[in-house]
Every structure is written in C-alpha cells, then in structure tokens.
Amino acid sequence: MAINIQMPALSPTMEEGSLAKWLVKEGDTVKSGDLLAEIETDKATMEFEAVDEGVITSILVAEGTDGVKVGTVIATLTVEGEEAEAPAAKAAPAKAEAPKADTPAKAEAAPAPKADPVPAKASTDSGDRVKASPLARRLAQASGLDLASVQGSGPNGRIVKADLEGAKPAAAAPAASPASAPAPAAAPIVAQDYGIPHEAVKLSNMRKTIARRLTESKQTVPHIYLTVDIRLDKLLKLRGELNAGLESRGVKLSVNDLLIKALAVSLLQVPECNVQFAGDTLLKFQRADISVAVSIPAGLITPIIVDAGSKGVATISTEMKDLATRAKDGKLMPEEYQGGTASLSNMGMFGIKQFEAVINPPQGMIMAIGAGEKRPYIVDDALGVATVMSATGSFDHRAIDGADGAQLMKAFKELVENPLAMLA
Template identity: 65%
Template sequence: MPTELKMPALSPTMEEGTLAKWLVKEGDAISSGDILAEIETDKATMEFEAVDEGTLLKILVEEGTDGVAVGTVIAMIGEEGEEVGDVSSAAPEAKSAPEAAPTPDKGYGRDSAPAPESKAVAPAAPKSDGSRIKASPLARRLAEAQGIDLSTLTGSGPNGRIVRADVDAAAGKGGAKAAAAAPAASAPAPAAAPAEVEPLDIPHEVEKLSNMRKTIARRLTEAKQQIPHIYLTVDIQLDALLKLRSQLNKSLEDRGVKLSVNDMLIKAQALALLEVPECNVSFAGSNLIKYSRADISVAVSIDGGLITPIIENANERSLSSISTGMKELAGLAKEGKLQPHQYQGGTASISNMGMFGIKSFDAVINPPQAMILAVGAGEKRPYIIDDSVQIATVMSATGSFDHRAIDGADGAKFMAAFKKLVENPMALVA
C-alpha cells in the first residue's frame, strides 16, 4: 500500500511553508536519508529527508507552491508499479498568506522535533455543488464560533477565498447566530489582516513577500500592539573596551580569532542580565518565567529579512568562544542553513546598527522575550571625564523592556550594570 509523504513541521512554530524545490522526480528510487526536497520556512530554507524506502510514485504538490500547511500530503511512496489510488487525507489548499499567528515558542525551549500529524489542517467541507469551500483557517474558526454558514459567503481573497474580513462583514450584517462562549480575557485577539493597498498609477513592480518577510511583518505588528514598551537610553564610553579589544586580538592572532566590539557587548549584556535577573524573564500571562542563564539572540541581517541566531549560555562563555560561535552562526544564517534550535529561543536580544553609522534607535521586543538592547555607533564626542570636557569615544545604547514584566527601575539597573561592564571591560575576561 502506498505511503503518504506529508509536509513536515521543520520547527516548533511552523504551520506552513513553501515547497521550494523537488530534488527527486517521479519514478526515482528512494532510500531512508535521501534528500527529497528543499522547503522554505519562515526563517530558512531546509532540506527534507526521506524516512521510508520505495519509489516516488506521485508528486502531489508542485515545487514553488506557497503556503503548504503542515500535514498536507505532498507525494506518495510505494513499490515500483504500485497504483497510487485515492489519497486518504486530502491536502488542504495552499494559503496565500497566514492570517493566524503560529504557536509561540515556550520560553527558550530547544525542542525541534516535528509536530504530530494532528496539526494537519482538516479538509474543507464541500459545497452543495461538490466543490470545496475556499476559506482560510482563521475564517473557518470565526465562522464556526459565530454560527455563519461559509457556503453563503462570497470570498474577497485570492481566487475567491473567504477570509476574515468576509466573516466579519457577515457578522456585522446580522448573519451570525448567537456567538459561542467568549475567549478568555487573557488571550490576545488575533491581529487584523492588513488591508490590501492598490499601487499608485506610476511605473512600479509588485514583489511577492517571502515567508520570512510575512512572519517578520506579523510578529512586529503583534509585538507593538500587545507589548507595552518602555525605552531607557545610556551613553557609554568605549575607549577602555577598544583598548582591551586591541590587546586581546593581538594575543589571539595565532589562534585565528579576532574579537569584534559586538562580541564583547554580547558578553556584557549576558553578565548584566545575571546581575539584574529581574530583566532575564518572559511574561506568560498569569506567570513570570525567570531564567537562570543568559542566552543572547543576536540580530543578523540577511537577504530578505532578519534572523536572530542564539549564543547560548553567553554569561559563562569566553570572549573567544562567543566570537567563533557568532561567526559560525552568522555564516549559516546568510546561507539559510540555520537549524531551528540555533535561532528559536533566547532570553534577550541585541541589535547593533553601529556599523551603519546609526547613532541610536529603539528596537522592537522579540516575544516571548521581555527585553532587547539596541546599540548605536561609537563616535568621538565631547565627554565629561574627571570634571573636565574631553574627547572620548561614546556609544548610545537603548534598552526596550516589556513593562508588563519589567519595572522601569529594574530596567534602569540593567542599563547601569551594562554601562559599568563596558566601561570597565576587564570584568568581561575575569
């Protein structure tokens, strides 16, 4: 009997992906461990390995298909010459854009095992004419909760797909029955789908958003809507740190290690989080999660977006270990080869835009974390040293804190601890 090959969950938060490329064709013999396809998730392009042996009988989802839900049957494997027959679990239609947020990463858990097959989206109910009702999962849930018959609606989404706006419009016209029990007050309402924008009547081109860019847009919107940010800025003298960096790099030449300023700032942030543990937390509704080590997510710009590989246990690692680890992770990020455990989690983030000459900026918190450090460029400025105005290399750093979890005073303590560590950098190597 043929075996169904289903769209895998390549990360704990993955709900859908793009089947970017098939690396095998129908009729090819398959062995366990063979690479079958490349799948684009919201963070990276990853390889999909076979776990069964046999012959690839039929490809059901063509390469280049966007929005393929986890659990969708994408191909059939069996004995050579075996009939495929009917697919027992019909593939949900590909979605043009996600309308519901993925399940959030719980704290900084490292579980990267595929989600159970029960995550597969159920097939759509047929219309009276035998065709499938085209509707997004969010629209289906809202319609069911409000007693709206999807077959009575006309979809305004791509290819006539019913989306949330159609269900909301029907509810506003009195088409809904009594609503089901209201969700718990602590559960945030799903973010409204962005309105379609017609291009201006001037020469232009329309570029399709990647899964990564869609995810960035959704998560940043949710973060700014749901997290009350508080911003605290300090000016930090860098001269001592720059001098120590120069000395350390000279001593590390034989090992091929070259420390960056950012490597040293990662260490300083980690130590400051352990010194002020009130900031090494996550807000979890009625609970506050307190972490006993500092895993630092470092913002790395890549083609098409941003990703945050993690320096685990940065508070206990040496500067050389942070430096080599960061170079390896940044290289994998730019190649799109990071594994989920390398970018999902982290207890706090750092974003450094000093290399672009940015003096200061406010960064958006990366949930479920409760703080992010935004670092600007070091520049020569007039600075008070020993009660006299002198020229010093000064950097502005701004901490963004989740005010639900972190009080302003605790945020100020963290910024003071970070400033002290950077201005007295021997503590970074002690």
C-alpha cells in the first residue's frame, strides 16, 4: 500500500510552513536519507529527507504552496512491486470528498421551505461571520447593504454578486455593522493603492511571523526605555590590541562582539533584568544567552550566543560569524535562533545615532546600539572630544522595574568604558 509523506514539524513550535521546492518528481525512486523537498518555516528554509524507500507515486502539494499544516499529506510513496495500488490510493480522496460535497447541498435543501432566517444562519462561518465573496462584501459595504439580510445562492450558501441585485439597504444595517467587524477591515486593504502604480509582493512566512510577533509585543508588553551615552575610546583601543594578538588565529573582533560580552556580563551582575514574565510567575535565568539581531534578505533573525557571559570574546566572535553566515543562507537549526534571555540590536553601522528597539517576546529586554561618533564630551572636568555612542535598553515593565533597568544600563556603561573588567 502507499506510504503517506506528511508535512514535517521542523521545529517544536512549527504549525505550518511553505513547500518551497520539490527535489524529486513523480516516478523517482528514493531511499532513506535522500532529500525530498525544501521546507520554508518562519525563520529558515530547511531540507526534508526521506525516511522510507520506494517510488514517489504522487505529489499532492505543489511547490510554492504556503500555509501547509504540519501533518498534511504532501506526497505518496510505494515500495517496489506495489505500484499498482497507487491509482487507488490517489483516487481515494476524490471518492471521499464526493459525499462531503453533496452533504451541504442536501442540508440547505431541507431548510429552504422554512422561514428566511434559517438560510441566513446557514450562510455564516463558525465565528458568526456572514459567508460572502470578497467582491460581494465590497459591493455591500459601498451600497450600505446588510449582508445578514441577504440569502446566498453560492456554494454552501455563500453570498455572491448576483445575490445583491435588487437588495435594499436595511434599516438595521448601522446596528449590525459593529457585529461584522471583519467587513470594514477589508475596505482599506482594497483601497490603499488609490490607483497608484505598484507591485503586490507576497509576504514570506518570516515576514508574517515578524509582523505578528512585533504587533503582539507592542500591544501586550508595556515597554520602558532607558538611554545612556557611553564613551568608546578604551574599548576601541582594547579591540585593536586584541586583534593584533589574535591575527595569527584568524580571529578579528568586531565592536559588536565586545558589546555582546558586555551585555551578558551586565545581566549576570544585575540578575533582576535577566528575567522573563510568565503570567503569575517570573523566570529568573542563571546564565545569559544573547540573541543578536541579524538582517537577512527575508527579514530579521536572532541567532543566539549561548552562555555568552562565560565565553571569551574570541569564541563569541567565531560563533557569531558562523551563525550570521548560516542565518543569511537560511541554514540555522531551530535551537540556534529560538530562546535567548535578552537581545542586542546594533544599527550603528548604518549611522543611526539612537533608536528604541521592540522587545523580542517572551524576552524581558533588548539593548539597542547606536553609532559611535566623535562628540563634545567632558573628559577630566574639561570639555574635549571623545568617541561616544548612545545605547537604549527596552524593558518589559511587567517583569523589570525602572530602577533595575537603570542598574543594568549603568553596569553596561561601566563595562564598555572599562572593558578589561569584563575580560577578567
């Protein structure tokens, strides 16, 4: 009999993904370990291997299909000598669907002789949202029609354009409008182009996830922002000295590598900020795992330097380069970007002086790093010029008090301005 190949769960939190590319075609013979497809999750594109041996009988989900639920049968495979069963296996879904298609038709035929409200109820979704085509919904909104008063003639009672002909605006339409919240929301999406030439770009799974998570963060996490100006001259001098000694090992430290170390040590010095809000509990972490924002063509990903507080800066630098390279190639494993106790986002290389980053939920804080630049600065009670950067910490006020956040910013500033202390 045919073996069903299902959409795999490539991470603990994956619920759906995109079938980016098939690496086999119908009729191909595969063995265990062969690559079958590339699956796009919300953060990376990962290769999917065959477990069983046999012949690919049918491909049921085309490449490029988005929103494929985990567990969905995407292809079938038969072992040699059982190819004859493949047609029956492929035909089974069609036979199984036929009775389902008939069932709604019979169900609607039964209530038809009854009063008008019955068909209206039959044409709603599970959330009491009237079933209507997008065109019918837009026309109804423009004409002030109450869709709940229109009987649909489309599949499963769906309201189509023809059903609106001759329909009159209902007096109760204004009262019914709040109950049909999704309908008004659709209007701006359709009308936003205003006839301006444009290109509609389909959102990737990563971009959808970024939008969802950041919206959730700003809506549910009360942010508090704290900014300090930090002198970089000693850190830049130390970086130069360390790079001179590490050159023979092929390691070249970046300023960001040293800032990752500084944030990790700061979190260990101020453990009240190395926490996570969890409803009626507070998670207090005993090590500092730093998520570092990396920009890639598809969006933003945050690979993690695990236990950065106990690692040397050369190790941090080597790991960060490897993680960033594989992040841009979409080759990170889920455990390499899921987790972290705090985040660091550096936009100094773009010349950004200061910004306030959005917390990466469910973490409790994120450090935003601006550009180092020459500024007037008081040095030894005299006005001078120093290389200074602005750093802004965003804190989840449910878990971290302002005073504790201020202590973290103070510790971070002191470590960056006196960097030998974090190497001890």
